[in-house]
Amino acid sequence: MKPFTYQRPFTxxxxxxxxxNTPGSIFLAGGTNLVDMMKLExxxxxxxxxxxxxxxxxxxxxxxxxxxxxSLVRNSDLGFHPLIRKNxxxxxxxxxxxxxxxxxxxxxxGGNLMQKTRCSYYRDEISPCSKRNPGxxxxxxxxxxxxxxxxxxxxxxxxxxxxxxxxALSALEAIIHIESEKEKRKIAAxxxxxxxxNSPEKETVLEPYEIIVMIELPPLPPNTTSCYxxxxxxxxxxxxxxxxxxxxxxEGEKIKQGRIALxxxxxxxxxxxxxxxxxxxxxxxxxxxxxxxxxALQGAEPQKENQYKVELxxxxxxxxxxxxxxRSV
Amino acid sequence: xxxxxxxxxxxxxxxxxxxxxxxxLNALREILHLTGTKKGCxxxxxxxxxxxxxxxxxxxxxxxxxxxxxxxxxxxEGVSSNGELHPLQQSFLSHDGLxxxxxxPGQIVSALGFLNEPWDKTPEAVQIGMSGNLCxxxxxxxxxxxxxxxxxSIQEAASS
Ligand SMILES: Cc1cc2nc3c(=O)[nH]c(=O)nc-3n(C[C@H](O)[C@H](O)[C@H](O)COP(=O)(O)OP(=O)(O)OC[C@H]3O[C@@H](n4cnc5c(N)ncnc54)[C@H](O)[C@@H]3O)c2cc1C
Ligand code: SF4
Ligand code: FES
Ligand code: FES
Numbered sequence: 001m002k003p004f005t006y007q008r009p010f011t012x013x014x015x016x017x018x019x020x021n022t023p024g025s026i027f028l029a030g031g032t033n034l035v036d037m038m039k040l041e042x043x044x045x046x047x048x049x050x051x052x053x054x055x056x057x058x059x060x061x062x063x064x065x066x067x068x069x070x071s072l073v074r075n076s077d078l079g080f081h082p083l084i085r086k087n088x089x090x091x092x093x094x095x096x097x098x099x100x101x102x103x104x105x106x107x108x109x110g111g112n113l114m115q116k117t118r119c120s121y122y123r124d125e126i127s128p129c130s131k132r133n134p135g136x137x138x139x140x141x142x143x144x145x146x147x148x149x150x151x152x153x154x155x156x157x158x159x160x161x162x163x164x165x166x167x168a169l170s171a172l173e174a175i176i177h178i179e180s181e182k183e184k185r186k187i188a189a190x191x192x193x194x195x196x197x198n199s200p201e202k203e204t205v206l207e208p209y210e211i212i213v214m215i216e217l218p219p220l221p222p223n224t225t226s227c228y229x230x231x232x233x234x235x236x237x238x239x240x241x242x243x244x245x246x247x248x249x250x251e252g253e254k255i256k257q258g259r260i261a262l263x264x265x266x267x268x269x270x271x272x273x274x275x276x277x278x279x280x281x282x283x284x285x286x287x288x289x290x291x292x293x294x295x296a297l298q299g300a301e302p303q304k305e306n307q308y309k310v311e312l313x314x315x316x317x318x319x320x321x322x323x324x325x326x327r328s329v
Numbered sequence: 330x331x332x333x334x335x336x337x338x339x340x341x342x343x344x345x346x347x348x349x350x351x352x353x354l355n356a357l358r359e360i361l362h363l364t365g366t367k368k369g370c371x372x373x374x375x376x377x378x379x380x381x382x383x384x385x386x387x388x389x390x391x392x393x394x395x396x397x398x399x400x401x402x403x404x405x406e407g408v409s410s411n412g413e414l415h416p417l418q419q420s421f422l423s424h425d426g427l428x429x430x431x432x433x434p435g436q437i438v439s440a441l442g443f444l445n446e447p448w449d450k451t452p453e454a455v456q457i458g459m460s461g462n463l464c465x466x467x468x469x470x471x472x473x474x475x476x477x478x479x480x481x482s483i484q485e486a487a488s489s
Contacts, residue, residue, distance in 0.1 A: 035352070050396060102386045102442070105382075106388070237461055
């Protein structure tokens with residue numbers, strides 16, 4: 001690790017003032033990603049602003065029936081929270097499927113949104129990698145890429161966004177609340193992360209002088225079912241090779257509307273808007289689920305070693321849809 | 330630059346003067362000489378460095394010591410009391426829940442954390458809830474049965 005100094009603000013305003021006025025500074029939450037990246041010397045801040053004392057660690061119901069989640073809520077507290085388990089099971093399942101119990105006890109919601117890709121070239125600190133060292137090229141394209149993305153990639157970067165939680169947030173149409181010294185703004189979860197395009201180093205809409213304060217979950221109609229399906233090399237304590245979060249709203253036997261988001265296969269948590277249209281006012285059956293899956297993967301651009309992800313993801317989508325369907329009956 | 334960090338480790342207050350780069354794991358092992366907590370991967374990928382921080386299990390290799398300022402830390406050295414093994418330690422012995430023993434301190438401290446978390450009250454919960462601790466020797470079946478014995482006895486005691 002490169003040397004750095006350490007600050008511990010107590011209010012959001014103080015933290016925002018520090019980040020804006022201190023060159024080379026970065027926020028530290030649970031540290032499970034940042035400390036790792038600093039040890040690898042992939043991220044080398046000169047000042048750490050530890051935000052763990054800020055009053056952003058509550059989960060509270062909103063008057064509209066939704067829920068607000070402070071950005072410092074630990075992943076384990078989120079996944080185990082009775083209201084989340086009851087009203088948003090897809091989120092509880094996604095969060096508890098990620099990392100390990102020890103990591104989730106430190107990892108925060110804000111840090112989970114901001115976590116870096118697990119691409120091994122990005123993490124090795126020496127290989128050409130445009131995400132780490134803009135313009136240097138992508139080592140994964142011609143190298144090892146069996147775990148890389150098949151959707152939303154560019155010739156500059158084919159890395160996946162590794163989060164499970166964010167996939168559920170996307171399917172739940174969560175809203176991310178952001179603050180800077182000057183303003184407060186909100187952004188839809190599915191618009192928070194950016195596609196790599198020509199500048200894979202810019203990963204989210206968050207500016208360096210902004211902080212995530214809260215995630216808002218809109219209320220779900222009572223006749224909604226949801227689920228998260230994840231496939232990885234081991235059953236637990238492993239990143240997704242492919243995952244799907246599904247939220248279905250029912251009207252009698254019919255799906256009124258549905259939302260599908262994918263993880264482990266795309267450059268960002270991936271909403272399948274076109275496939276979702278097929279679900280509208282439809283009777284659920286395997287044929288419908290399969291055509292959703294086909295539609296969702298239509299634009300897939302696999303590389304040599306990750307072609308398996310196309311069919312795998314179709315099956316993950318079918319499995320998620322049929323599981324959410326079974327929960328409705 | 331050095332930072333003063335106060336930790337309450339296994340019931341004893343420790344005032345340390347540390348570089349901000351020191352992890353909690355390094356502070357425990359190299360400064361307090363509590364070498365029961367093991368360094369496996371140093372990247373959050375194995376669980377051998379598990380300690381309880383304010384009662385919750387965490388990977389001490391990814392916690393900076395400065396972040397733990399003012400908090401309580403329990404390591405494997407603090408698990409037994411008055412020379413008596415903790416029931417969990419005893420259970421690891423009677424189930425032969427180890428081979429080389431390198432992962433064992435992390436397994437036991439992690440299991441302590443696990444038993445305080447709101448998992449489903451089923452034997453499968455042990456396997457899911459202990460997924461953050463790898464064992465290179467593959468002693469998993471015995472580790473799981475050692476923990477299951479304690480989990481089910483707590484559950485029985487609570488329901489009787
Ligand atoms: C071995 C291992 C396995 C894992 N497996 C999984 C997995 O299967 N699925 C999964 O989803 N995740 C997995 N993770 C990743 C884990 O979820 C993240 O490390 C964690 O969520 C990051 O949260 P944190 O609070 O520790 O963030 P930190 O490490 O503290 O910070 C990460 C980044 O977020 C920024 N940040 C943090 N909070 C805020 C805020 N409020 N506002 C603005 N910026 C902020 C920091 O500046 C930093 O850049 C794994 C991690 C490890 C080490
Ligand atoms: S896939 Fe992205 S992160 Fe990985 S080497 Fe290529 S540019 Fe870097
Ligand atoms: S040494 Fe900390 S998790 Fe492996
Ligand atoms: S007993 Fe050897 S690593 Fe677990």
